[in-house]
Amino acid sequence: MATPIQWIRSLVFMIVIYMWMLVLGLVFAPYAMFAKRGALHACKTYARTTMWLARWMVGIRCEVRGTVPVDEVVIGAKHQSFLDIIMIFSAIPHGKFIMKRELLWTPVIGLYASRLGCIPVNRGKKGAAVAKMVQDVAKEFTEPGQLVIYPQGTRVAPGVHKPYKVGTAVLYEGLGIPCVPVATNAGVFWPRSGVMRKPGLAIVDFLDPIEPGVERARFLDRLEDVIETRSNALMTEVGFDPDAVH
Template identity: 80%
Template sequence: MSHAFQWLRSLIFMIVIYLWMAVLGLLFAPYALFSKRGALQACKLYARTTIWMARWMVGIRGEVRGTVPTGEVMVAAKHQSFFDIMLIFDAVPHGKFIMKRELLWTPIIGIYAKRLGCIPVNRGKKGAAIAKMVKDVAKEFSEPGQLVIYPQGTRVAPGAAKPYKVGTAVLYEGLQNPCVPVATNAGVFWPRTGILRKPGHAIVEFLDPIEPGVERNTFMTRLEDMVETRSNALMREVGFDPDAVH
C-alpha cells in the first residue's frame, strides 16, 4: 500500500471521526446535560465506534490486555496518542480523566468532560495545581469510577523520554486506592502529531496493581519502571525499537 494512499485514508478517517464526534455530541446533548449516565453512554459509543472505524478505515487493530479494573482505582497510564485514550475509556466501566484545563473550553469535549467528572488541572501553577487537583478528586470520588491520570502529563512519542510527575504520587497517597499502571504502543501507529495513521496492532495493557501504602519515592520508581519496561516491550513486539530513537 502506497504512502500517499494511506495518508489519504488517514485524512478521511480523521475528518469522519471528528464529524462523528460533533454529531453524537449534538444528538446526546439533551440527555447528557441532565444525566451523567447519558454523557457516559455517548462517550462510550464514540470510543467504540472510533476503535471500530480505525480498524477498517486505516488498518489499526486495537487490543486491551490484562485485568481491567472495575472498582475505585487510580489508573496511571502511558499516553502516546488519542487512540490509547479511546482504548482505556472503552475498557473501564466509568473512566474519569485528569485533563488540562484548556480542554474545558473545547466545543463538545468540554461539556461531556464535565458531566463525566473529569478533573481539570492548571499546568502552569505547580503547587497550587496539585493541591486543587487533590481537593477536586476527593470531591469527585463521592461517586464510583476509575480515575485516569497520565504521570508524564502529556502525550509522549514512542521512544522519547519525559519525567514522571509527582502529582501522581500525591493522588495515590491521598486517595488510598490501588494504582493500576497501564502500558501502550499506540503511538507507533497513531502518532501525537500529523495526519498519517499506520496500519498495525495497537495495544494497551493493564498491569498488576500497586496496592496503597507504598512510600512515595518507591511508588514513583516502581510505577515508572513497570510502565516504561512494558511499553517498550509492546513497541518491540510490533517491530518498533524505542532505543533507536535516542
C-alpha cells in the first residue's frame, strides 16, 4: 500500500541514485574515455550500488534466477522499468544494449553507452532502422559480449499487452547465435513512470536459450510465449494479477 512515508523515501531514493550517476560518471569519465573497461567498471559499480540502495531505502530486493549467459548471445528481455536494465547489466559479463538514438545525447548516459558498445537505432524509420541495426551490430560484435534487445521496443507496464517486433528475430537470424529470453516482474515495484517505489521482490529470470536455426515466425511466437508466460508467473508470485489490468 502506498503511504506518504514510502513516497518520501522513494523521492529521496530517486534523487540519490541520479546524483550518484552524475558523480560516478564524472569521476570515471577520464578512465572511460580511454579504456572500455573503465566504462564497464563504472556502470557495474552504478548498477550494484543502485540495487543495494533500492533494498536499503525503499525495500526492493533484487534476485536473478536462471543460468546467466557468459558467451556471445542475443538477450531478448521483457522491459518494464529502469530496474530490469540495471539487474540484467549487473548479472551479465559484457552487456551492450540496443537503445534509442536520442539517449546518445543524454549527459553521462550517452558517453558510457557509446563506450560500452551499445547500438543506437532510429525508431522512427522502422525497416531502415532494422537494417542499419544489423549492420552496426555485426561491426560491434568483433568483441565478445551479450547483446540486449527489448522485443517490444519500449517499457511496458505490468499486465499490459504490446506486440513483439521483428527486430529481435532479424538479429537472431543475422548473427546466427543463441537467443536467451529474460522474464521479469520489476515493474510491479519500480514502475515505468512516477516517483513511487514499492517494497518487494524484483526478479529477472534468464530462461532456456533458443538455439540458432528456428524459422522467423516460429522464433517470435516462441520468444513471446516463454517471456510472457514466465513474466506473468513472476508477477503472480509476488501478488500482482496481470490479468486484472485492463
